[in-house]
Amino acid sequence: MVFHLRRFTSRRVLLFISAGFLFFVFIFSLTPITAPLPPYTGPHEVGILDVETEVQNQVIHDAILKDTGGKPFELSTLAITLYYPSSLSAAPPSSRPWARPWLPQPVSLIGEGYARLAGVSYLSSVFTFALWLLGSSTVIPGVVDAPILSGAEKVLVDESGGAAGFNKILSAAEQEHQELKRDADFGTLPCVVFTHGMAGMSQSYSHYLGSIASHGYVVAAVEHRDGSGPGTIIHHPNGTEKEVWHLKLKDLESNPPMTDLDLKAAQLAFRQIEIQETIKLFAQLNAGDPPFVNLKPDSPRESLPGFNHRLNLSSVTVAGHSYGATGVLQALKAAGTKEMPINGGIALDPGKGSGPLNKDIDVPIMVMQSGEWTEQQTEFYGQGWHFDVVRKIVESVKEGWFTTLTGTAHPSCTDAPLIVPWIMKLVTGTTLDSRVALREYIDTSVRFLEYLQTGEKKGVLGSDVTSASGPLGDEEKRTKVKGFYGADWEVHAVPQ
Template sequence: MGLPAVLRRRWSSRYILCSAAGLYIVICFLFDMPLLSSKLPNYTGKYDVGTIDIEAPCARRNVSDLVFTNTGKPAFELETVLFSLYYPAVDKVRSQKSHLWVPKPLSLTAEGYARFAKINNFLTNSVFTVALWTLVGSTKIPAQVDVPLHGTVKTYQDYQKEHPSDDDDGLPRFPVIVFSHGMASSRTSYTQYCGELASRGFIVAAIEHRDGSGPGSVIMSTDGSTTNRFLARPSELQPEPAMEDYKATGLAFRQAEIEETVRVLREINEGSGKAVYTANSRKEGVDLAEWRGRLMMDRMVLAGHSYGATGALRALKGAPSAERPFVGGIILDPGKSSGPLNDDINVPTMIIHSSSWSKKLTIFHGQPHFAVVKAVAEKILNERHKFAWFMTAKGTTHPSVTDAPLIEPMLLSWTTGATINVREGVLQYVKATQDFMRFLADGQRQGVLKEEVTHPEYDHDIRDDARRAAMNKEIEKYWQIHVAPSTACPYPGLCGIVPD
């Protein structure tokens, strides 16, 4: 007796395609893989990585008198500050919980992207939600949620062998990086960059900004109430601000969030971790009481990408200070349309452009953007006599430091023109950041920071054959260096000292 017709094998192209699609869906389901995208890879440093979401209440303050036209509520009132901590974790401890790359509710983020596209309605929001769920709905961040910080009793002896110079209590202390995301992004857009740094011994606080520049964020109060925050355009505010005033207000709000993040980190380090956990509306951080004295607040650096880089430059004015105790800045692709770039900076600074950011001629406040950024680095170096670098990561594009190319490697490489391997792109940013953080610790220039200027302008190579042949091959492959302190170190106060 033969099989029913529906079960008979028919080797048509349609049959093969449908079978392949069905098999792919089954494999994704069985192995917990996202449809039509790639898993985020595990981190490569020596430490396991933990993550904690902290939403801390703030003393309410209004950065502006602007209100939403449709509700009359303040548009730039700071209620809480939300950030994700990435940190070196106790080895091989696994959490029962995981963080999704797109936090729930996914429909909130989908609506936010629809608003950015200016097609926000029930139908398009539903289409965006389905598309986002299909692409990344099940993508998880590969960090263990709410596990202990590395250096508890069970790891003390091993750590002390590796770090005999640590404090007398033997508990390791970790430098801190506060990270500010770009436009149309959120605290989860850079988890690989943040997590890779944590796996190398740094604590990273990735802020979620509620200035109206992200696709969507849920403000959760301690009383259980929630407020959705979306993109806010000037036309949706009263009185309607001029674009430059709107950008300045958004950057001021971001700076307030940066300062509140520093305040919370300081409270944790001073022994108030239990109070921070109790007030955390995200209900994470059960071991924060054990973080007392574990953060190197004297080695705190501010970093940002795109709009976040513009905000970081702004917040570095006057640093280090009580509210912003930053001893260095890491500036990635500073914005081309997010307002003027502050050059009043008195701490060591590393600026990195993607190739797409350096290559494209963009007029920025009457000058080429590349020239403006280069002038910022040169002023810090030549006038303030602080170490400063300006470099281009070859083969990268503006999204290369984000998670997006890792999740959609073929699509993003094709649409953005990136030529670097997507994972290598992130790792090059991580390695340069690690070199910068080590420099702040001991004043020794390593890796790409050890090199002299190779390209005063993008793609204008001034090296002779001998220098090109002698250069480290990885640096030669991945970097162009536009501004760097001379190894001869001609500036008073820069030679042979640990940077202040």
Template sequence: MSRSRIPPILRPRLTPRYIASSIAVIYVLYCWLWGMPLLSSNLPAYTGPYSVGTIDIESPCDGRKTSDINFKSTGQPAFLLETVLFSVYYPAVKGAKSDKPKHLWVPKPLAITAEGFAKFAHISNFFTNSLFTVALWGLAGSTTIPANVDVPLRETAPSFEFTQHGEAKTATANGGFPVIVFSHGMASSRTDYTHFCGELASRGYIVAAIEHRDGSAPASMIMNVDGTQKPVYHFGLDDLDVGQTFGTPELKQAQLDFRQAEIEETVRVLRAINDGSGASIFELNPRKEGTHLASWTGQLDMTNVTLSGHSYGATGALQALKGAPCPERPFHGGIILDPGKSSGPLNHDVNVPVLVLHSNSWSKKHSIFFGQPHFNVVKDLVQQVNQRGKAGWFMTSLGTSHPSVTDAPLIEPTLLSWTTGSTIDVIDGVRMYVNVTEEFMLYQKAHRRSGLLALDVTHPDYDETSNGTQQMPKCYQRFWQIHVAPKSA
């Protein structure tokens, strides 16, 4: 057969355009065959000793308003608590199989999340919303969360092992699984921290990651028991019917108050499950997940709950710790990750142990925060906790950037490293946060300092050592600096 009779597609000219198109087609085909997201990486498997399950719980609330502010366009309340939504990550029965598909990292409908991001960028219209939808689908539209959906909880709480200066220790978790309630940051959602939450679940913790509907998330779909649905999008000052004296500080406080109400509602639902109302929670859950919740009775340690949050969520967590522990907020500790530099003043009235972790970028950049360096404000807050007789730690995770605790660097490692300046391996970054969180949880349970938390101050200020401080052990030197710690016994 002469070459002239061969179809053009089978006798291509090796032009740059043809080569680029061929690579693109091969890449799409490869992703399709292996179930890979088009322009990103799959989330890694969890490394702890336990299988991980997850369920989405949406529970009706009493319809209380945390503010009298209304939307301009509809006149409806902007801060009305209709339902509370959170994802629970938990230690699951080993080998349990689910008949439900894994949760998508970007929940359906993807289009409302894309529109929410367009609203954040102040360019929301039909064209840009469609463009954002296509881009979001390409980046992470098929990415799934590794946890198994709606599988049974392990029947008994495990014991926890940890190492202190090379010596094996054991602390037994009595009275149910330790519980962590987690609050996400600005422009985030409950699914942005799934690896951090899932890793903790794989090590024996129950983590409830809240979806905040305070206008700080891109978008969220409210689902009601009667089957009705309503999207809630990001909103700002221009969307609200407020007077000239109501500005950004007042909006942030209104959002933080709403977040605190959602935190309290999450605790209410978790307590109801633990008290034996799991079947009722499942019946009222429009997400149709939680078939085994009736068996969760007495399996959650609700007498010693820890509150955690990142960025805006860290600021909100600090606010919710005021007056804790109390019936609505039974928090006996706080894990505070990069408390927000632009999310309002930080509550210093904290009377429970706290672990405050700064990413390297958060400590390194000098920022003025209400007239003082932000680093100094955080340092003073933790020192006050120690002065009250509670245990407080403040440290910097080296090589990390603000998003390092989120899933974003795991899904887009090259892009995030390039844009944020993070130098740590992305999996190592999350692992560092998980390890020290577990050490704090063990301190909460056994009141014994271990690992990193057993050390004294190594750097009174960022990147600054001085006489009288402890030398950082070699195994931690690449990863941590300790700025505040309780005095050794």
């Protein structure tokens, strides 16, 4: 049989291209690839500020980079993004500067970092273009360098979004101005330190963190320089810069040679020092003396003096996701010390491949796992199934909760399902709407933070155990409890 091919004239090619373009526009208009980040869930406006400050130089491990001879585990500066409740008397919206773009700048740095991470560094331009295509239009809701919420304004808006009585507001303002003991807790804001996951970045969780801030908390998201992220830049006080890339064992040289567990131990130790330095930064901001230099280029700093005597340093909680959740459990080993005055921890999907989990915990802890993380069980460093290891750790803590948000996947607490919802749903197979999932994670996290202040168990925290053995037990015994937004939670362990 002979096939007669019709000749493709320039007119016909143009017709096909036009039809394809119109089809793409039509589909894109019905199902956009990207979506903006939603408003935060709390009653307060949110300020946002990138901060980088010099810290005492420390070398956590003596390994060197094979290519350059540099020290990959040397800490010289601390980089964080602050999310905090903002003053209601801030400038009108038309004159407020937007937060920095969701993608860190330059985008090419992150693109090259992910290409290196994937082992295809020669495709860095492709990764950069993909990041630009999917994230260039996204901004983090919030106001750059906005004034922090004052003590009087803290009582102006209650958690239901309503206004308090005018006399109550005046009374609060008068009490604040007449307060003689500057270290009193009146009107001060609890603090949270957040540590990101492997291959993540500090801004990857902006909706979760900004929403916690909108409920009256000051949150510092650490940009880790331990070689776990795709790429970041250290800005030295003398004006020089240093690029930090994702680390693999083959990149390192040491005597004796590092193993995979050695690398993870070094990174977790590095992260713990960064958490410790973040708590020091909280104390420095609260003291207001001496003023520090913000090394982050083009980052304003007018709001920083407003943090003076506004932070409750007796209430610092650490939170993290995946590798960061492993780091949270690690940091809790030092909780209660002068260097780590931590009152509790929130662990989202503790890592399955980031090293053994710390079991020495004496403060309250909330472990929240995604449905995917709970269902897909793996043998955990010869200690049994990961689920069982985590459950036993939580049960050994005097005040511990272990829960699963069903219908979710490992990235469900990040911004990714909000920005590219249908792509993430296709990739992860989640059944719970991404916005509902984030609201549930946020609500339960806030209820836990409130518990640390009041001792009241609200929401999921007030539930009894519904599924002690989870995927390792009988299916018919896996009952659930409804969250505030209607999603299903399994509760595996609660305080005894």
